[in-house]
Amino acid sequence: MSLVLYDGPAFSGRSEALRDFAWSSSSSSGAGGLGQYLSPMIETNLSGFANTVRGELFCHKLAMRVQAGSLNSVERLIADLPDRSRLSSLSGGELVRLIIACAIALRPQRLGLDLTLEQLDHKTRMQLIQEILVPLSKNLEIHIADNNQADIGEFCDAKKIFTTRPGAPELSRPLCNFAQSLRASKIAVSSVHLHDLSFRYKSTDRWIFRRVNFDFQPGRPYLLKAPNGSGKSTLARILLGLHRPTTGSIQVGDRTFRPWRDGRNLVFYCFQNPSYQLLGDNLQNYLNMVALAGRGRQNWIRSPLLIGVLDVIDGLGLGEFVEKDLFELPLVIKKRITLGASILSQSGWIFFDEPALGLDMTGRIALRQFFSALCEAGFGVIIVTHGDEFDGMSNSIEITISEQRLAFAIDCITDP
Amino acid sequence: MHPFARLALAVSSSALFFKHDLIHLALSLPIIFGAYLLTGKARLLLMCMKMVAPVLVISAIVWFVVYLDFRTLDFGGAWLRTFDRTSHFVELARTVEFTSVIFLLLRGIPDGEILPTLRRMGATHFLATVFANAEAQVSTISDSALQSYTALRAQGIMSPTWLSKCKNLGRIIAVTWTASLNVADARRETKWRHNGFYSHQTANLERAAVSTNRWETSVALVAALFFIVTNVAGLEIVENVLGSL
Numbered sequence: 001m002s003l004v005l006y007d008g009p010a011f012s013g014r015s016e017a018l019r020d021f022a023w024s025s026s027s028s029s030g031a032g033g034l035g036q037y038l039s040p041m042i043e044t045n046l047s048g049f050a051n052t053v054r055g056e057l058f059c060h061k062l063a064m065r066v067q068a069g070s071l072n073s074v075e076r077l078i079a080d081l082p083d084r085s086r087l088s089s090l091s092g093g094e095l096v097r098l099i100i101a102c103a104i105a106l107r108p109q110r111l112g113l114d115l116t117l118e119q120l121d122h123k124t125r126m127q128l129i130q131e132i133l134v135p136l137s138k139n140l141e142i143h144i145a146d147n148n149q150a151d152i153g154e155f156c157d158a159k160k161i162f163t164t165r166p167g168a169p170e171l172s173r174p175l176c177n178f179a180q181s182l183r184a185s186k187i188a189v190s191s192v193h194l195h196d197l198s199f200r201y202k203s204t205d206r207w208i209f210r211r212v213n214f215d216f217q218p219g220r221p222y223l224l225k226a227p228n229g230s231g232k233s234t235l236a237r238i239l240l241g242l243h244r245p246t247t248g249s250i251q252v253g254d255r256t257f258r259p260w261r262d263g264r265n266l267v268f269y270c271f272q273n274p275s276y277q278l279l280g281d282n283l284q285n286y287l288n289m290v291a292l293a294g295r296g297r298q299n300w301i302r303s304p305l306l307i308g309v310l311d312v313i314d315g316l317g318l319g320e321f322v323e324k325d326l327f328e329l330p331l332v333i334k335k336r337i338t339l340g341a342s343i344l345s346q347s348g349w350i351f352f353d354e355p356a357l358g359l360d361m362t363g364r365i366a367l368r369q370f371f372s373a374l375c376e377a378g379f380g381v382i383i384v385t386h387g388d389e390f391d392g393m394s395n396s397i398e399i400t401i402s403e404q405r406l407a408f409a410i411d412c413i414t415d416p
Numbered sequence: 417m418h419p420f421a422r423l424a425l426a427v428s429s430s431a432l433f434f435k436h437d438l439i440h441l442a443l444s445l446p447i448i449f450g451a452y453l454l455t456g457k458a459r460l461l462l463m464c465m466k467m468v469a470p471v472l473v474i475s476a477i478v479w480f481v482v483y484l485d486f487r488t489l490d491f492g493g494a495w496l497r498t499f500d501r502t503s504h505f506v507e508l509a510r511t512v513e514f515t516s517v518i519f520l521l522l523r524g525i526p527d528g529e530i531l532p533t534l535r536r537m538g539a540t541h542f543l544a545t546v547f548a549n550a551e552a553q554v555s556t557i558s559d560s561a562l563q564s565y566t567a568l569r570a571q572g573i574m575s576p577t578w579l580s581k582c583k584n585l586g587r588i589i590a591v592t593w594t595a596s597l598n599v600a601d602a603r604r605e606t607k608w609r610h611n612g613f614y615s616h617q618t619a620n621l622e623r624a625a626v627s628t629n630r631w632e633t634s635v636a637l638v639a640a641l642f643f644i645v646t647n648v649a650g651l652e653i654v655e656n657v658l659g660s661l
Contacts, residue, residue: 023610034612043559044602047528047613048552055528059613061620088559106616240570263580265572275598277567279591293573327598345572 003137005152006145008162009360010332011169014145015114017162021143022112035110036103040331040358041273042119045099046087053090053098054083060102077101077132089203092272092354093120093228097128104136111136113144115331115358119272121227121386122151129155147360148387171336174317175366179373181315182343187378188302189218189348190253192239192266194406197248199231199238208234210404211248218348218380220395221371225385225409230401232384236351239267252300264298268347272354272384274334278326283318283337284309286326287344294346301348305377312340331358339370349380356389364389417455418628419536421636422521425451426537428640429517431647432510437501441509443646448516451639455632460523468512479505517643522551524632531617532624541618556603557596564591 006014022037038045050056057078078101081094090098096119103111117125125148133142134155143160146152153159194214200207208231216222226232237243239250241259250257252266259266271277280286287309313319316336321329329337335355342350352371356364372394374381383390390396398409432444452461476498484494498505525533530551534544565588568574574584608614 019610034616036611037606039602039606041602043599044606046603047607047617048556048600048603049531049548049617050528051555052527055526058526058528059617061624088562103611106611106613236570237566240566241576242566242569259576261576263575263577265575267570268572269570271567271570275595276563277571279564279567279587279594289573290571293571297572297575327594341571347572 002141002157003133003155004141004143004158004160005149005156006143006160006162007149008160009164010171010358010363011330012162012164014162017160018112018114018143018145021141022108022110024110034106034108035112036106036108037112038099038103038114038116040115040119041275042092042095042099042116043273045103046095047102051086051088052083053078053081053085053087056087056098056102057083057105060105074101074104074132074136077128091229091233093124096120097124100128100132104140109140111140111142113142113146115145115147117144117146117152118148118357118386119354121225124228125386126151147356147358147364148389169317169320169333171317171332172362172366174315175336175339175363176369178315179366179369182370182373183376185305185307185377186303187305187348189378189380190300190302191218192216192349192380193251195249195251197238197250198246199234199243200246207404209238209245209401209406212404212406214399214406216349216380216382218378219375220381220397221375221390221393222382223385223390223393223396223398224382224400225398226401231404232401233353235401235406236267236269236353236382236384239349239351240269257300264300265294265345265347266300267349267351268342268345270335270338270342270350270352270355272357274331274338275327277338277341278334280326282323283326283329283340284313284322286337287312287340290341291344294344299346299348301346304346305343307343309344312344316340332363335359343374349382350374352381352383354384354386356385356387368393417524417632417636419533419626421633421640422525422533423537424640425636425643426518426521428643429514431643432514438499438506440647441506441513444513444643447639447642447646448513448520451517451635452520454635455520455524457520457524460520464516464519468516472509472512475508476505479503526627529624529626532621532626535621536626541621553596553600556600557592560595560599561588561592564588564595567591 006018008014019037022035024035047056047059049059077097081090081098087095087098096116100113100116117128120128129152133144136142137157144152144156192215194212194216197209197212198207199209224232224235234243238245239259241262244260250259257264257266269277278286280289291309313322316339318333318336318340321333321337326334326337335358339355342352355371356367359367368390371381371383371390375395391398400407400409432440449461452458452464479498480494483497484491497503500506522530531544531548534547535541539547565574568584568587568591569576573587574580
């Protein structure tokens, strides 16, 4: 039994290999020879028979975990998840821990984790690898596809190297070229100030933010690095107007903005899972829809970016995917499409949630250049990330959420 | 609640269809309310009432207007015909009462336990699976609907105004539909089929211990008994009591 790391770029067949490994001799009768493959689309790994943590655990026969007294390592993994919480209210990291625990509870002989660990913050990720996966690998064969290999590598027994398949789409170079052309553009966007902003969920009565005062300036990337469940997505939801702050206000420039009732759109949100936001028959229809909505409403952006849907499709190297069904596209392509939509939406501020998820090294470098170009063009950019792929970006500011407040981590004004 | 008590309550509540008098329906109401409240499902009752009460009120008004003779303005006659034992409104009220009991039984099943509970209630494996899948699909759709709303707002396609929400209703439905199908399909292929979750569930179904709360079981059994008494012999009992007075 061993822990094997899959190393390779996008479109190298890592996911297919991982699925083949996990499902190679899975029998329909139950435990014997069963393999578990955990897809990067987290919700597809849930049973669908339950709405709460308790229900999901029951389906996987882990219901009595707390009463058991002696918690084993897998049970410790989920011990802090509130039993009655709805699955839809869990953070991304909590869901990842839950699905891993549930997969292990089915007593598989093989476990394949496809980009699943990338969605955890560094501390949880290391804890999971050291305390759960390494001991488990003595009795269970575990294969992991992951792009943040620096911290996993030393714990793995072997590495499988993959290379790009012939005919695979070239995505990094077009993105770099597009970034170059974007640098020449200039838009005017106002700064955003959170004034004494507090927020708590009424259902749990838990304070997420308390008296936050923070300035977001356009033209420099904000790297938001905070533990799972600390309120990163909640911040985005407040800026989008999906949650109304309990107290405090949001100022855009010198004007108060109430996104929960104002028709203007301040922020475009790129979801961690892009499947949530894609709509329409194909990517051209989707981008047209976003562009049309952007042009048809009042915006905070003062001098809009003059760029068309076809420019974005060509520029981002998406030409060969135009006719394909949006939902059948690979994760990296879906994420790339949402990058295009973010530019076309005329929102001025863009909130990227784990944009590097699923990207290989060259893809990450290209994405970094793209974000720099966005900032140089004048966009406001907030990037939620757990890795170090964007560290040291020019003019970047690393922020975190600590004690229910947004705080500066490191202010690094350096040129890479 | 023990699955047997659920079954007993479900069967006994069908006694609502034995007699056709409004008084039987009125007598059944406190039993239903009591069952909800005593099993700690007050929120569920409230939700049920919020959904059903407007339908009942509107239905009563509509039938009253239909039966009202506008030439003579015979309000008394219209009232009697609306609440007559054979009227459509009373039929609806009876169906609503019966449904609310079934609602209590099924929605009261602890999360994740629907498949083993239905099996213990005597449903065939096929029927239990179909029902559990349908219930799972409903929750997937409701999650997707919420997600679709968020997605449209997050991309500036829909603004928070009511007008914009109405304009984008078609899009919300379309996105919800595609997203639900997408998730359900991926889940079926990955989790249920290849990861062997479904076969694991099936194999362990008989051994799965479902939650059985003694208090809830007792309440359900007493309610079942009351249903039979009130609906089969209720009117006679009331008449006897009134007669003895």
